[in-house]
Amino acid sequence: MPTLRERPIPVFRLYGETAEATVPSFVHAERIGTSAALHDWEIAPHRHGALTQGLVVTSGHGALSLDASREEFSAPWLVWVPSGVVHAFSFRPGTDGVVLSLADDFLAAVLDPDAEAARLRVTAEATFSGRPGSPEEIDLDLARLVETLMREAAGALPGAASAVAALVKLLVVGVMRTRAARSITEPAALARADLHRRFRRLVEAHLREGWPVARFAAALGVSPDRLHAACTEAVRRSPQGILHDRLMLEAKRSLVYTTLPVSKVAFDLGFNDPAYFSRFFAARAGLSPASFRRASRGGET
Structure with missing residues (x-):
């Protein structure tokens, strides 16, 4: 029987779900505690083969591991994890916020037609963890944005797919501004x-x-x-x-x-x-x- 570390680093769709279950244009949003509480608020090291994830932590704190680095965080905090990056979380029980999971093909469809596509794609393909800053600094209230995204991603409202696409683009713009990305315009x-x-x-x-x-x-x-x-x-x-x-x-x-x-x-x-x-x-x-x-x-x- 192989030990845990003899097995490959697990690749999931959502945490604990096999990667083979990933479907094109998959979008999912849920409260952090929905999955974390099921695993005693400890999310073991894993990666997603074709999913990018964004987390906006609105209350509580914990620790984040991204590949070989580890850092502690406290709300408000933004985490952006492109597909393929090994990551793990240790949340304090009761930590709240939203985790958004986006299929890479969906991100490409949303971002590539934009006039700033290259700039946005560079942002979407970079790993980021840090304090998001005030709405005045980034012109977007990311916490409210992801809450709206979570509601629209449920797909129950008319025009939900279009709304999700627009909100995802706004989210990536917010991440870009938060990271103070250098302007690329010419x-x-x-x-x-x-x-x-x-x-x-x-x-x-x-x-x-x-x-x-x-x-x-x-x-x-x-x-x-x-x-x-x-x-x-x-x-x-x-x-x-x-x-x-x-x-x-x-x-x-x-x-x-x-x-x-x-x-x-x-x-x-x-x-x-x-x-x-x-x-x-x-x-x-x-x-x-x-x-x-x-x-x-x-x-x-």
């Missing part, structure tokens, strides 16, 4: 932001295949220099840096949440030589993969 900048977004999607699709940056650039129909300019403008990271960051993140996930041998982790991530993978990892983490695993588990062996 056409050339929009094109570079879109190129960065497409590169990130391609990285997700081919992460484990060992592609060099030049191959990503060729698949995107641009030169490596153009791809470099787009990525450094969008996130101040080179394509190679983004690719290595993503490999490191997935390596840490496997080391923390599974008991796969280091050699298997290396092969799964497209490294032909486990020794090279160990050097790659240690150069960036300051620890060997085995030492990182032990440290992440409080020294357990």
Whole structure:
């Protein structure tokens, strides 16, 4: 019988529901306590394969884990978790707010036709956790917005689907303003932001295949220099840096949440030589993969 950590990191639709149950254009909103109370207010590490989640905590407090980081929070608090990000929550009993779950295809349908599509997509694909600020600072009262979204997502009112689409766009705009995202308005900048977004999607699709940056650039129909300019403008990271960051993140996930041998982790991530993978990892983490695993588990062996 495999232990818990020998199993893959669970991928759910909603927490505890199999990912295979996800349906196109899925939208769901509920009070935080609806699911959290069923699990003693402890939501174990998991991720969603094709769902982005937003939480607006209106009262109470707790702790949030996003991949390798952990922070405490107290209301009012906003959490935005794109699909694929490992996350966990420990809520104080009675904590209130709304959790919104959005299928990625629904987000794309809502955001992509917008004139500010690239800017909004960059926001929707970024992880954010922090105090949302006052309505005066962001021009949107996110707590009231998600309450309205929860009501419309039930689908009982005429025009609910259109209302949900409009409210979701407002929510993403609110997240963008809260994050004080840098303005991207000129056409050339929009094109570079879109190129960065497409590169990130391609990285997700081919992460484990060992592609060099030049191959990503060729698949995107641009030169490596153009791809470099787009990525450094969008996130101040080179394509190679983004690719290595993503490999490191997935390596840490496997080391923390599974008991796969280091050699298997290396092969799964497209490294032909486990020794090279160990050097790659240690150069960036300051620890060997085995030492990182032990440290992440409080020294357990």
